[in-house]
Amino acid sequence: MSEPVLDLRHVTMQFGGVVAVDNLSMHINREEIVALIGPNGAGKTTAFNCITGVYTPTNGQVYYEGRLIVSNQPQGKMKQLYAGTHKEFPKEIVVNTPDKITKLGVARTFQNIRLFKTQTVFENVLIATHLHKTSNLLTATLRLNHKEERQMREHALNMLEAVGLIDVKDELATSLPYGKQRRLEIARALATNPRLLLLDEPAAGMNPQETEALGQFIVGIQKRFELTIFLIEHHMDLVMDISDRIYVIDFGRLIATGVPEEIQDNPDVITAYLGVYEE
Amino acid sequence: MKIFKTIIAALLVVCALFMIYTSYTAKDSLPGLLERMDPQNLAETDSQMQRAKKRVTDGLMEDNKEKTLRGLERYLNGFADKLVIDTQVQYELFAYQNGPSMIAGGLLLLVAGIVLILSAYCKIAQARRLGIHVLLITVLFVGVYILENTVGANSMLMMVLKKGAIYALVAVAMNLLNGFTGLFSLGQAGFMLIGAYVYAIFSIETGNRAQVYQYYAGGLIQFSLPTLVSIALAGLAAAFFAYLIGLPVLRLKSDYLAIATLGFAEIIRAVFQYDGLGPITNGSNLLRKFPVFETVLFPFAVAGVCILLIALMIHSTYGRAFKAIRDDEIAAEAMGINLYHHKQMSFVISSFFAGVGGALLAMYQTTVQAKAFTAAMTYEILLIVVIGGMGSISGSILASFLFVAASEWWLRFLDNATVIGNFKVPLLRSGFRMVVFSVVIMAVVLFYRQGIMGDKEFSLSKLRDRFTRGKGGAGRV
Numbered sequence: 035m036s037e038p039v040l041d042l043r044h045v046t047m048q049f050g051g052v053v054a055v056d057n058l059s060m061h062i063n064r065e066e067i068v069a070l071i072g073p074n075g076a077g078k079t080t081a082f083n084c085i086t087g088v089y090t091p092t093n094g095q096v097y098y099e100g101r102l103i104v105s106n107q108p109q110g111k112m113k114q115l116y117a118g119t120h121k122e123f124p125k126e127i128v129v130n131t132p133d134k135i136t137k138l139g140v141a142r143t144f145q146n147i148r149l150f151k152t153q154t155v156f157e158n159v160l161i162a163t164h165l166h167k168t169s170n171l172l173t174a175t176l177r178l179n180h181k182e183e184r185q186m187r188e189h190a191l192n193m194l195e196a197v198g199l200i201d202v203k204d205e206l207a208t209s210l211p212y213g214k215q216r217r218l219e220i221a222r223a224l225a226t227n228p229r230l231l232l233l234d235e236p237a238a239g240m241n242p243q244e245t246e247a248l249g250q251f252i253v254g255i256q257k258r259f260e261l262t263i264f265l266i267e268h269h270m271d272l273v274m275d276i277s278d279r280i281y282v283i284d285f286g287r288l289i290a291t292g293v294p295e296e297i298q299d300n301p302d303v304i305t306a307y308l309g310v311y312e313e
Numbered sequence: 314m315k316i317f318k319t320i321i322a323a324l325l326v327v328c329a330l331f332m333i334y335t336s337y338t339a340k341d342s343l344p345g346l347l348e349r350m351d352p353q354n355l356a357e358t359d360s361q362m363q364r365a366k367k368r369v370t371d372g373l374m375e376d377n378k379e380k381t382l383r384g385l386e387r388y389l390n391g392f393a394d395k396l397v398i399d400t401q402v403q404y405e406l407f408a409y410q411n412g413p414s415m416i417a418g419g420l421l422l423l424v425a426g427i428v429l430i431l432s433a434y435c436k437i438a439q440a441r442r443l444g445i446h447v448l449l450i451t452v453l454f455v456g457v458y459i460l461e462n463t464v465g466a467n468s469m470l471m472m473v474l475k476k477g478a479i480y481a482l483v484a485v486a487m488n489l490l491n492g493f494t495g496l497f498s499l500g501q502a503g504f505m506l507i508g509a510y511v512y513a514i515f516s517i518e519t520g521n522r523a524q525v526y527q528y529y530a531g532g533l534i535q536f537s538l539p540t541l542v543s544i545a546l547a548g549l550a551a552a553f554f555a556y557l558i559g560l561p562v563l564r565l566k567s568d569y570l571a572i573a574t575l576g577f578a579e580i581i582r583a584v585f586q587y588d589g590l591g592p593i594t595n596g597s598n599l600l601r602k603f604p605v606f607e608t609v610l611f612p613f614a615v616a617g618v619c620i621l622l623i624a625l626m627i628h629s630t631y632g633r634a635f636k637a638i639r640d641d642e643i644a645a646e647a648m649g650i651n652l653y654h655h656k657q658m659s660f661v662i663s664s665f666f667a668g669v670g671g672a673l674l675a676m677y678q679t680t681v682q683a684k685a686f687t688a689a690m691t692y693e694i695l696l697i698v699v700i701g702g703m704g705s706i707s708g709s710i711l712a713s714f715l716f717v718a719a720s721e722w723w724l725r726f727l728d729n730a731t732v733i734g735n736f737k738v739p740l741l742r743s744g745f746r747m748v749v750f751s752v753v754i755m756a757v758v759l760f761y762r763q764g765i766m767g768d769k770e771f772s773l774s775k776l777r778d779r780f781t782r783g784k785g786g787a788g789r790v
Contacts, residue, residue, distance in 0.1 A: 086647065136649035148644035150637050152704075152768060161637045164630050165649025171658060174629035175622060186630065226649055 037100050038063050039230050039262045040085070040140075045094035046118035047080050047286075054080040055091070056286040057120040062230070067256055067263045069277040071270075071297075073306055077286040078266045079145055082232055086142050087132040092116065095124050098230065102128050103135055119287075137165050141228035143219040145235045145266075149207040155218055156203040159190040162225035190225055196255065197221040213244050217251070224259065231255075233265040237272050245269050249276045274298065282306065318433040325426035332408075332419035339409040346402050355395075362391040414459045421455040424448055445773065450617070454610060461609050469722050475612050476721065477714035479673045482616040484697040484709040485623055486666035491695070492703035492768070493627055494659040495639030500558075500574025501694050503581045504664045506686035507554055508547035508671025510585055513600040513681045514593060516543040521602040526595055533592040540604045544615065544672045551668025552661045554581075563656045566642070570660070578688065585683040600681040612673050619666050624706050626662070635659050639704075700757050701764050708766030724750055 038061035047055040055077040062068045070078050084091040084104065092112055096104035107123035108116040136142075150158050163186040169179035177183075194200045197217045202210060207218060216236055223231060236252065237245045249272045256263050267273050273280060274294040282290040282297060284306040290297055297303055335342075348354075368384030371377075408415050428444040435441055457474060464470055483501060490496050515538045517525055526532035538546070554577070562573045584590070586597040594600075606612060626632055634655050637645040646652055675681045693716070701712030727746040731738045757764075 088643070131651065132643075132646040133649045133651045136647060142647055144644065144647075148641050148647075150640035150644065152640055153633075153636065157633065161633050161645070161650075162648045164634045164637075167630055169630070171626070171631055171662075174631050175626040177625065177629075179630075183630065222648065 036064060038097075039066075039099055040264065041097040042081075042085070043095045043097070044120040044122070045081070045084055045091045045096065046120060047077070047084055047089055048092040048112065048115070048117060051115065051117065053117050054286050055084065055283075056118055058094075058283065058286070058288055060281050060288065060291070062262055062264055065256070065260060065262055066278045067252070067265070067276050069273045069280045070264065070266050070283065071268070071273055071280060072283040076283045078283065079234055080286075081283070082142065082234055082266065085135075086140060086232065087130045087135045090129050093118055093120065093123060095128075098135075098138060098140060101138070102126065103130055103138065104128055133165070136226055136228075139227070139229040140232065141223035141226045141230070142232040143216075143223050143234055143236060145238065147212075147215050147219055149215060149218060149222075151208050153207055154204050155199055155207050155210065156190060156194065158207045158218060159193050159222050159225045160186060162222045163189050165226055193221045193225045196224065196258065197251070212239055213248075216240075216248070220255070224255065228261065230262045230264065233263065233267075235266050235268060237267060237269045240269075242271070245272050246275075248272065252276055315433050318429050322426040322429040322433070325422045325429065329419040329422035329426065332415050332422065335405065335408045336412040336415035336419070339405045339412065343402075343405050343409060346398065346405060349398055350402060358391055358394065362388055365391065411462065414462045417455045417458045421451050424451045454613065457609055457613060466609065471609050473714070473718045473722050475606060475609050475677050477717040478609075478612040478616040479670055479677055480694065480697060480713040480717055481710040482619050482673065483667055483670035484694050484701065484713050485620050485706050486663045486670065487694050488698045488701070488703065488706065488709045489623055489627065489635075489666075490659055490663040491698060492705070492709075493632065493639060494635040494656065496563075496656060496660065497568050497571040498574045498660070498663070499571050499688070499691050499695070500555075500578045500664075501667050502686040502688060502690040503574065503578030504551040504555065504667035505671030505674060505690070506578070506581055506585060506683060507551045508668030509675035509681045509686070510594060510600070510671075510683070511550040511668070512543045512547040512672035512675050513603050515546055516540055516603040517600065518602065518604075525600060525602055526592065528598065529591040529595065532595070543603075544669055547672035548665040548668040551671065552665035555661045555664030556657070559657045559660045563660065564653055575688065575691075578686075578691065582683050582686055594683075597683070600675075601679065603675070605676045605679045612677065615669065615673060619669055620706065620710065623662075623666065627706070631655070631658065636704075696754060699764055700754065700761075702766035702768060703764065704768035705764065705766035705770055707771035708764055708769075711765060711771075719753070720746075720750060 040060075040062040042058055042060045045055055045058045046053065058077075058081060070081065072078050080089065083089040084094075085096055087104065090106050091104060092108055093106060093116065094104075095102060105124050105126045105128040107125075107127065150161060153161070167174075167179075167182065167186075169182055173179050174183075191200065191203070194203050197220060199210075199214060199218055199221060202214065207215065210218060220231075220233070220236070233252070237248050240248060252263065252265070253276050255261065265273075265277075277294060279293055280291065280297045281288060282300075282303050289302045289306060290300045292300070365384045365387035369381055369388060372379075372381030372384055425448060428448045431444040432441050435444075460474075461471055483505060487498070487501050490498050514534060517537060519535060519537045522535065523531040558573055558577055562569050585594045587594075588596045590596070627635070634645070634650045637648065637650060638652060638655055642652060671686075678685075697712045697716050698709055700716065701708030701710070724746045727741055727749055728743050729741065731741050
């Protein structure tokens, strides 16, 4: 077995006294589709934000393709306040801003769609090609980079074609129906040339038919771009359908992990979702 | 169609060459023409015509058709000669009087001819579009030049055009930051002040320094740089200060930039008046005797080139990144755009061009004093940006000229007490202009909330579409 694409080790995220993610350790192998599920407020999006650099975790480490991209230990006031269950602290401190992590090959979409509102569909995707530019401000201003510019545009068009939005490319991004906006977010993430794609509730607000189509779409792009996909989702049909493995968290803690069949019958998971019947 | 265009183009070119040629030769050819108009020569022609006329009458009397016709011919020839000389003299005199304008006009026709040929034979759409833009720019410059030569360099119109061009540059620079990158800065006057001072300090001629720095023993700097170098230095100095401010402030994720830049502008104004810096800044005294505008074309050219550079940058991949930051910082960062670097870039560039604008303003005012660069100046420019439309370069340009024209010229009459007959018009008195001006601005902001242009740009093809199709909503250009 080759090394995992993503490897979280004892990641804890604490806001003041609230432990949003507690001692989360997990890994994702190459070209796997892995789902992270859990009730509302379980800390799923916070875990995403720790991976992508939006938050720096209070404690723990994240490896991406064997490379340490995030590492932190409780500092300052947190030394006293720290309430995580894992008390071993890594020595190194590595903090990366989200743009650096995206450049390494980790792209993401957002739970509440975050498109560039004043831009067209095409421009939204084109912006995501900016990170691999080789031109500097001067050469770009004086149009000495026209070759690269043409490649950027071609790449953006390819991505739109891959998600089936090529015929609405000149429309304003916000004028698209909801489902297409979701696809556009995925196209935009793909345009950064990721190897790991993080999808935050891609099916939120979709009806069963749309959700099923989305599932096929995700599997399709996973095959086409040889991606590793890590997704948060509430639609259990979708999750059971497409994931190779599932992690379940509740109150920030990992409560179960395994293939879909195992998770379906896991009593802890059922308790977490439905609550305990107390006599 | 092709042939038609070619013929017109050829005509234009011939006309152009003729105009340029005559304006160069008018001075030399006029004496010869005048010689031909000499009273003696004219008297001779007159007597010849008298004789021809007599022949005609005689021929009629004798019923000799041949004689009559020949006489008539000579008579008319005499007329034609006089007419030709008359027109020629008038034309040459005109060319002599308006030589530079004639050359400019000829140049315009020449460019028009070339562009026409280009549009007829060139298959590359980009080249044709470029040609049309070159033609438009030529029309603008030639038009302004001819205007300057006819209405005079010190007329109100020229003043408005000069100041308008400077404000256009500064407004576009501010729009780059506020409208395109979504960073709110209020330091424009401060950066202009730096630009104006740096320009003045480096470009005062060495011989005049003793006079200007009379209280500071001729000042510290005893050399003088060429105008364009000083202007570039002015921009660089402003950019350097912006970089220093940006270092701490742009790492924060809120509107601290507005507070920091506003404070900076106030502090820098005081610092430049500080007596201890007198040998360089001349303390609170005026800086003067530096090169000023010789023609209105200079601010137009400098501001034009700068605005073109900004526009090219906004339409490059960096401009797209700026707009992404404006629309959604978090998403932009997730797309691999480094927020700090790009904000810093936008801020430094904007300040560079504000500095260049400050240098131009110094040239326009012919003197520089720190006192003039108040926060009110920043608000004027902010107003232009808002009225023109946040995120529209053409809107900012349009609004600057309108703003300057209205505040300096069109609304001036409101400041003069006016009496019509025995009736004294109420309200008109010194200061009323600003009241009306404020009301006008309020109306614009209320009813054109997006500004004149919104975030759209003026474009020829859209204008053409609108004319040919005859539709398209009002207010949406």
